[in-house]
Amino acid sequence: MRPQVTSTEAHCIGTPRAFSSSIDRRLNTLVRHLVAPSLLLDSQIRNDIMSASPTSGFHADSVFAHIDRAPEDPILGVTVAYNKDPSPIKLNLGVGAYRTEEGKPLVLNVVRQAEQQLVNDRSRVKEYLPIVGLADFNKLSAKLILGADSPAVQENRVTTVQCLSGTGSLRVGGEFLARHYHQLTIYIPLPTWGNHPKVFTLAGLSVKTYRYYDPATRGLNFQGLLEDLGSAPSGAIVLLHACAHNPTGVDPTIQQWEQIRQLMRSKSLLPFFDSAYQGFASGSLDADAQPVRMFVADGGECLVAQSYAKNMGLYGERVGALSIVCKTADVASRVESQLKLVIRPMYSNPPIHGASIVATILKDRDMYNEWTIELKEMADRIISMRQKLFDALRARGTPGDWSHIIKQIGMFTFTGLNSEQVAFMTREYHIYMTSDGRISMAGLSSKTVPHLADAIHAAVTRVV
Amino acid sequence: MASTMLSVASASPFASLSPLENVKGKLKLGSASLSFNKAKGNPFINAKSFCRISMVAAVNASRFESVTMAPPDPILGVSEAFRADTHESKLNLGVGAYRTEELQPYVLDVVKKAENLMVERGENKEYLPIEGLAAFNKVTAELLFGADNPVIKQQRVATVQGLSGTGSLRLAAALIERYFPGAKVLISSPTWGNHKNIFNDSRVPWSEYRYYDPKTVGLDFEGMIADIKAAPEGSFVLLHGCAHNPTGIDPTPEQWEKIANVIQAKSHIPFFDVAYQGFASGSLDTDAASVRLFTARGMELLVAQSYSKNLGLYAERIGAINVVCSSADAAARVKSQLKRLARPMYSNPPIHGARIVANVVGDPALFNEWKAEMEMMAGRIKNVRQKLYDSLSAKDKSGKDWSFILKQIGMFSFTGLNIDQSANMTSKWHVYMTKDGRISLAGLSLAKCDYLADAIVDSFHNVS
Numbered sequence: 057m058r059p060q061v062t063s064t065e066a067h068c069i070g071t072p073r074a075f076s077s078s079i080d081r082r083l084n085t086l087v088r089h090l091v092a093p094s095l096l097l098d099s100q101i102r103n104d105i106m107s108a109s110p111t112s113g114f115h116a117d118s119v120f121a122h123i124d125r126a127p128e129d130p131i132l133g134v135t136v137a138y139n140k141d142p143s144p145i146k147l148n149l150g151v152g153a154y155r156t157e158e159g160k161p162l163v164l165n166v167v168r169q170a171e172q173q174l175v176n177d178r179s180r181v182k183e184y185l186p187i188v189g190l191a192d193f194n195k196l197s198a199k200l201i202l203g204a205d206s207p208a209v210q211e212n213r214v215t216t217v218q219c220l221s222g223t224g225s226l227r228v229g230g231e232f233l234a235r236h237y238h239q240l241t242i243y244i245p246l247p248t249w250g251n252h253p254k255v256f257t258l259a260g261l262s263v264k265t266y267r268y269y270d271p272a273t274r275g276l277n278f279q280g281l282l283e284d285l286g287s288a289p290s291g292a293i294v295l296l297h298a299c300a301h302n303p304t305g306v307d308p309t310i311q312q313w314e315q316i317r318q319l320m321r322s323k324s325l326l327p328f329f330d331s332a333y334q335g336f337a338s339g340s341l342d343a344d345a346q347p348v349r350m351f352v353a354d355g356g357e358c359l360v361a362q363s364y365a366k367n368m369g370l371y372g373e374r375v376g377a378l379s380i381v382c383k384t385a386d387v388a389s390r391v392e393s394q395l396k397l398v399i400r401p402m403y404s405n406p407p408i409h410g411a412s413i414v415a416t417i418l419k420d421r422d423m424y425n426e427w428t429i430e431l432k433e434m435a436d437r438i439i440s441m442r443q444k445l446f447d448a449l450r451a452r453g454t455p456g457d458w459s460h461i462i463k464q465i466g467m468f469t470f471t472g473l474n475s476e477q478v479a480f481m482t483r484e485y486h487i488y489m490t491s492d493g494r495i496s497m498a499g500l501s502s503k504t505v506p507h508l509a510d511a512i513h514a515a516v517t518r519v520v
Numbered sequence: 521m522a523s524t525m526l527s528v529a530s531a532s533p534f535a536s537l538s539p540l541e542n543v544k545g546k547l548k549l550g551s552a553s554l555s556f557n558k559a560k561g562n563p564f565i566n567a568k569s570f571c572r573i574s575m576v577a578a579v580n581a582s583r584f585e586s587v588t589m590a591p592p593d594p595i596l597g598v599s600e601a602f603r604a605d606t607h608e609s610k611l612n613l614g615v616g617a618y619r620t621e622e623l624q625p626y627v628l629d630v631v632k633k634a635e636n637l638m639v640e641r642g643e644n645k646e647y648l649p650i651e652g653l654a655a656f657n658k659v660t661a662e663l664l665f666g667a668d669n670p671v672i673k674q675q676r677v678a679t680v681q682g683l684s685g686t687g688s689l690r691l692a693a694a695l696i697e698r699y700f701p702g703a704k705v706l707i708s709s710p711t712w713g714n715h716k717n718i719f720n721d722s723r724v725p726w727s728e729y730r731y732y733d734p735k736t737v738g739l740d741f742e743g744m745i746a747d748i749k750a751a752p753e754g755s756f757v758l759l760h761g762c763a764h765n766p767t768g769i770d771p772t773p774e775q776w777e778k779i780a781n782v783i784q785a786k787s788h789i790p791f792f793d794v795a796y797q798g799f800a801s802g803s804l805d806t807d808a809a810s811v812r813l814f815t816a817r818g819m820e821l822l823v824a825q826s827y828s829k830n831l832g833l834y835a836e837r838i839g840a841i842n843v844v845c846s847s848a849d850a851a852a853r854v855k856s857q858l859k860r861l862a863r864p865m866y867s868n869p870p871i872h873g874a875r876i877v878a879n880v881v882g883d884p885a886l887f888n889e890w891k892a893e894m895e896m897m898a899g900r901i902k903n904v905r906q907k908l909y910d911s912l913s914a915k916d917k918s919g920k921d922w923s924f925i926l927k928q929i930g931m932f933s934f935t936g937l938n939i940d941q942s943a944n945m946t947s948k949w950h951v952y953m954t955k956d957g958r959i960s961l962a963g964l965s966l967a968k969c970d971y972l973a974d975a976i977v978d979s980f981h982n983v984s
Contacts, residue, residue, distance in 0.1 A: 118846040119754070119789055119820050123699050126856035129863055132650060153646060161644040168642065175639050181625040183617055184834045187596060220683075220866035227865055236587050254864035291583070326583060357583055371647045372871035383582035393590035400593055401717035402690055402865070403683035408835035409872035 131250055131490055138488040146486035147504055149495040152302070152467045153371055154434055157501045162434070164369050166426045170416040174409075185405045187396040189218020189377075193411040196418040197377040201331055201345050201362055208352050212385035215392035217378050217399070218406045221371075222332045222363030223255060225378035229328060229359045230259025231398045232380075232391070239291035242328065243284070245269075247492060249302045249330075252295065261293070269304045274460035274472055276306050282319060291324050298329045298360070299344040300337035300466020303494035307337075307465055313347045317354065327351050327358040335367045337466045339435035341428065352381050364414050366467065367431055373410025434498075438467060441500045445469075448509035454516055467498045477515040485511035594713050595954055602952040610950040611968055613959040616765070616931045617834055618897055621965045626897070628832045630890045634879040645871065650859040652681020652840070653874035659881040660840045664794065664808055664825060671815055675848040678855035680841050680862065681869045684834075685795045685826030686714060688841040692791065692822050693722035694861040695843075695854070696756060705756045705791065706748060708732075710956055712765045712793070715758065727751070732767050737924035737936050739769050745782055753787050761792045761823070762807040763800035763930025766958035770800070770929055776810050780817060790814050790821040798830045800930045802898035804891065820845055827877055829931065830894055836873030901931065904964050908933075911973035918981065931962045941979040949975035 128136055134150030156162050174180060188194065194216040198209050208214050219225040234240060242261045244252050245268035253263045266288070267280030285294060296316075301307055308316060320327060329348050335341040351358050357380075364375040378395070382388040399405070417423045446461045461469050473481070473493040481487040487508060489495045500508060592600060598614030620626050651657065657679040661672055671677050682688030696703060705724055707715050708731035719726045729751075730743030748757055759779070764770055771779060783790055792811050798804040814821055826839040841858065845851040862868070880886045905925050912922040925933055937945065937957040945951040951972060953959045964972060 118850045119787075120699075120843070120845050120850045120854050123850070123853045123857055125853045126860040129650060129859070132647075132863075132868075136649075151647065161646050163642070163645055167645070171639055175635050180627075182627055182631070182833055182835045183625050184596070184615065184828075186600075187593065220870070223863075223867040224865070236584060238583070251864060251867065258864045324583075365647075370645055372645045372868070374866060374868070374870040380584075382584055387582045387584050387587065390587045390589045391584050393592075394587055396593065397590050397717075398721075400596075401686070401714060401721040403687040403837060404714065405596075405835070405837070407683075407837040407870040407873065410870065 129250075134488050134490055137482075141486055141488075143486040145507060147488065147499065147507060149487060149489040149499045149508070152366065152496050152498060154366065154369060154438075154467070154498040155501070157437065159499075159501055159504070162369055164427065164430045166417055166423050166430060167369060167413055169426075170413045170423065173416060174412055180412075182408065185218070185408050185411075187399050187405050188216075188392065189406045190408065190411040190415060192419065193218055193375075193415040194377060196415055197362055198379050200341065200418065201334060201348055201360055201379065202352055202381070203342070203345065203349055206349070206352060208381050213383065213388050214379050214381050215388040215395065217392065217395050218411050219361075219376050219378050219399075220374040220403070220406060221365050221376040222330060222361050223251060223376075224374065224406075225361035225363070225376045226252070226255050226328075226330060227259055228395060228398050228402070229361060229378050229380070230256045230261055231402075232395055233293060233326075233328075233359075234260030235398070236391075236394060237293070237326070239289065239293065239326070241289065242293040242295055243288055243325075244295045245281075245297065245301070247303055248295070248297075250490075252330075256295075264288075264292075266294070268301070269306060269470065271472065274306075274457075274470065275463065276308060276312070278308070278312055282315065285316070285319055285325060286323070288323065288325060291326065293326045293328050294320060295328050295330060296347070298331035298334065298348050300333035300468075302332065302466070303468050303490070303492060304470040305464025305466050305468050306460075306470070308347075310346060313350060317351055320351075321354060321356055327356075329358060329360040331360055332363040333366055333466050334362070335428070335431045336435055336438075339432040339439075341367075341431070355383075357381055357383060364410065368414060368417070368427070370410050370413065373413065374407060375410030375414055438497045441497045441502075441505065442469065444502060444505045445497075445500065445509060448505050449512060452509055452513045454509070454513040456516060467496055469495050469497055471495055471512065473512070473515060477519045480515050480519045481511045484514065487511045598952050598954060601946075605950055605952070607950040609971060611952065611963070611972065613951060613953045613961075613963045613972075616829065616960045616962060618829060618832060618931070618962040619965070621900065621967070623963065623965050623968075626832055628890065628893050630880045630886045630893060631832060631876055633886060633889075634876045637879060638875055643875070648681070648868045648871055648874070650862050650868050651679075651855060652869045653871060653878060655878040655882060656681055656838075656874040657840065659878055660825060661842055663804065663881055664797065664811060664823060664842060665815060665844075666805070666808070666812060669812070669815065671844050676845050676851050678843040678845065678851040678858065680855060680858045681874055682824070682839050682841045682862075683837045683866070683869060684828050684839040685793060685824055686718065686839075687837065687869075688824035688826070688839045689715070689718050689793065690722065690865075691841045691858055691861055692824060692843075693718050693724050694865075695858060697722050697724050698861070699857070700754075700756075703754060703756060704752065705758055706751050706788075707758045708744075708760070708764070710766055711758070711760075713954070713956075715793075729757075731764075732769065732934065734936060737769075737934065738927070739771060739775070741771070741775055741778075745778065748779070748782050748788065749786060751786065751788065754789070755786070756789045756791045756822070757783055758791045758793060759810070761794035761797065761810050763796035763932070765795065765930070766932050766954065766956055767934040768928030768930050768932045769934070771810075773809065773813070776813055780814050780819070783814075784817065784819065790819060792821065792823040794823055795826040796829055796930050797825070798891070798894045799898055802895040802902075804894070815844055818846075827873065831877060831880065831890070833873050833876060836876065837870060838873030838877055901961050904961050904966060904969065905933070907966050907969040908961070908964065908973060911969045912976060915970075915973050916977045916981075920980075931960055932958050933961055934958055935976060935980075937976070937979055938984075941983045944979040944983040945975050948978070951975050 138148040198214050198216040202209055219228050240261050242256050243264050243266045246265040256263050266284035267277045270277035334344045337344045360379045362377045365371045380391050417427050442462050446458055449458045471493045475491040478491050602612040618626055661677050661679045665672055682691050705719055705726045706729050707726050709728040729747035730740045733740035797807045800807045821844050823842040828834040843854045880890050909922055909925045935957045939955050942955050942957050
């Protein structure tokens with residue numbers, strides 16, 4: 057038997073060496089979780105803690121006895137709580153999934169069409185995709201975000217790999233950077249999507265924040281952003297929401313984007329775009345891609361994580377792509393080979409169904425056009441909900457300036473409500489939303505806006 | 521201005537934008553070629569500063585310059601090489617994907633039926649919960665353990681949908697890394713090539729136990745037992761539930777009992793990889809016997825399942841990680857932590873394959889049809905084994921005993937060919953296989969057995 061390098065030892069400084077018994081290991085895990093690190097330096101204390109006495113209350117019947125119950129994911133947990141509520145007036149403004157005016161999930165017509173086509177095609181098989189995914193899908197996705205005329209694409213300087221929606225693209229990109237990039241710090245905006253810090257931490261990067269949201273204006277803290285990025289170490293990675301910032305809905309203007317670009321390029325900061333709402337924010341695929349394209353147009357490098365969850369309504373199919381724009385085609389090709397080494401031990405190769413739907417739509421002129429129309433309808437409905445909510449709060453004379461509701465963009469509104477107010481709204485009005493005050497406008501309808509306006513009004517006037 | 525932007529936006533990615541007057545100006549700087557949009561009336565892009573910054577960006581080297589070209593995946597790379605070969609006699613015995621006698625990929629009838637049903641029903645594409653489709657999790661655990669199994673009735677199994685076998689193994693590895701720090705996974709020598717990658721990337725230390733005996737082309741049972749016994753208490757022992765990959769050599773039921781004995785004696789934790797349930801012998805229950813034997817002893821264990829082969833759902837990436845615990849409470853806690861590991865990896869799993877499995881396995885009529893198709897697939901492989909054995913025995917005059925081909929089970933045969941002999945198979949005979957001497961019988965037809973036998977006899981006797 058050849059013992060292998062215990063990579064755990066190499067990577068986990070302070071982790072004890074391999075244990076002689078599973079009981080020792082379990083005790084040690086408990087000790088590390090429960091005891092302050094400084095106490096562990098005292099070997100006397102360590103010995104006391106680590107001996108399993110009959111009265112210690114430690115039950116050794118399950119090897120999993122030491123595993124605690126994890127709390128529900130804060131975002132997805134909102135829907136779990138919503139589902140449990142029997143109230144007929146309950147409203148789910150938690151997770152960012154589009155709902156129709158009737159409050160129902162929507163599968164785009166063009167998606168149904170594409171799926172029917174796929175199922176009818178007797179020549180289709182279910183063989184493993186390549187590790188990097190469906191080739192057509194990758195090419196079309198790169199063109200969608202970067203523009204059909206993008207020189208980076210034409211010069212083969214972009215490697216695009218199919219991944220599991222936005223999350224998977226971010227994780228694979230993060231893992232790649234943790235292995236191959238020289239600066240292992242990523243700056244994420246404050247606030248950002250709750251899953252971002254976990255994705256990058258587990259990928260092996262160290263996570264720092266840059267100022268972004270200004271609660272006073274409910275807008276962008278642009279000075280703070282420039283200062284924080286300006287003081288970041290040269291070469292650091294910077295996560296940028298391409299459009300429709302989640303959770304705030306606050307986006308930089310084009311002029312501000314240009315300043316951000318110049319600052320980042322002058323400090324060699326590496327942009328990592330999260331593009332989850334292309335076309336969904338303004339209704340225009342090209343307008344929503346402008347920030348990404350500005351960075352690519354200057355010839356520099358960047359990463360882009362794309363998701364089709366919202367803009368094609370393919371949430372559960374887990375379709376997305378990671379593009380890495382490189383200086384040269386040769387670098388792109390080497391980078392791609394290394395991305396495969398990240399993917400293979402994670403899930404071998406990506407799922408075919410969602411990517412096939414996307415490719416079918418993007419490569420057919422008529423289906424593509426139909427898609428842009430359905431996409432604009434979704435975006436327009438959300439914009440109209442913003443207007444209706446704003447009007448309803450004004451009509452009620454709800455104290456405060458609510459204009460941020462119509463200034464912010466995309467699926468989410470950062471209401472500015474605090475967690476006590478949110479808890480109140482859930483308790484008294486059966487409104488389900490994340491405790492940071494974020495509401496999903498996609499979950500609203502003309503019928504339910506009044507109920508929400510009442511709830512906000514009550515929360516603001518009765519709870520501080 | 522807005523309308524100009526929108527008219528640019530409505531062009532699909534595949535359409536060339538060059539006819540539009542809006543796009544102008546290609547600027548060459550050294551080796552980098554840059555172009556930028558001077559869309560009519562777009563005041564936001566200052567051409568001069570753009571150029572200056574662009575020059576700075578173009579001069580800098582790539583941040584990924586030092587990234588080296590990774591070698592192709594040893595298993596998946598074989599198919600790539602096969603595709604590139606134009607020789608008429610080429611034979612792909614690399615990756616374990618089932619082929620018909622005509623050497624075509626096979627989509628099961630029950631799968632087509634299920635997909636048609638799904639399209640007719642017009643189900644939505646909402647996010648699955650992090651743990652996956654509930655209906656899928658239920659049927660998959662029942663399929664594996666038997667619906668009447670006490671572990672199921674007592675709710676002692678934590679089942680989480682994973683990205684086929686690989687993804688399920690990866691979740692388990694992540695759980696081990698976090699909650700059993702320092703614990704080793706013992707893997708067979710040899711084993712599926714990706715196992716090591718999964719544990720390496722998860723930072724879980726591993727070591728090998730003896731398994732394959734080249735002298736007998738059979739199981740080195742004494743070595744296996746000795747190595748498992750010698751491992752530190754509380755190690756995880758990775759076992760192939762049936763149809764060992766790559767050797768095709770499985771322990772007998774009596775040997776499984778002895779393996780269970782030594783694992784229990786050392787408080788090790790069994791970790792099954794079940795990628796071929798139903799595919800090995802043709803019977804779902806027979807192929808699950810090893811897992812059920814261990815479970816019946818009251819042991820806690822992990823099982824990674826895949827539906828790639830037995831339902832032909834390779835590209836849909838559908839599988840599950842099951843953790844059998846000593847109590848329902850432990851199972852609930854373990855499940856919650858598996859979710860916590862999945863969320864920063866891909867958020868939630870893909871629906872399509874899960875629905876197919878739930879529809880087939882959960883419907884009595886389709887389930888029976890499936891069993892028949894599976895028997896057919898397993899039967900074809902057994903026939904091919906017989907024919908190959910007959911051909912080898914007829915052509916090889918040396919008196920070598922080729923009966924191991926009949927004794928091995930499942931998709932693969934470990935021929936005993938070494939690296940150079942395997943290379944000869946490819947270079948001289950255009951037979952594509954993995955370097956470890958493994959051939960996939962699923963890729964072999966009766967018609968090609970003679971040709972393959974010639975190749976094997978030649979490589980074995982004329983190359984060292």
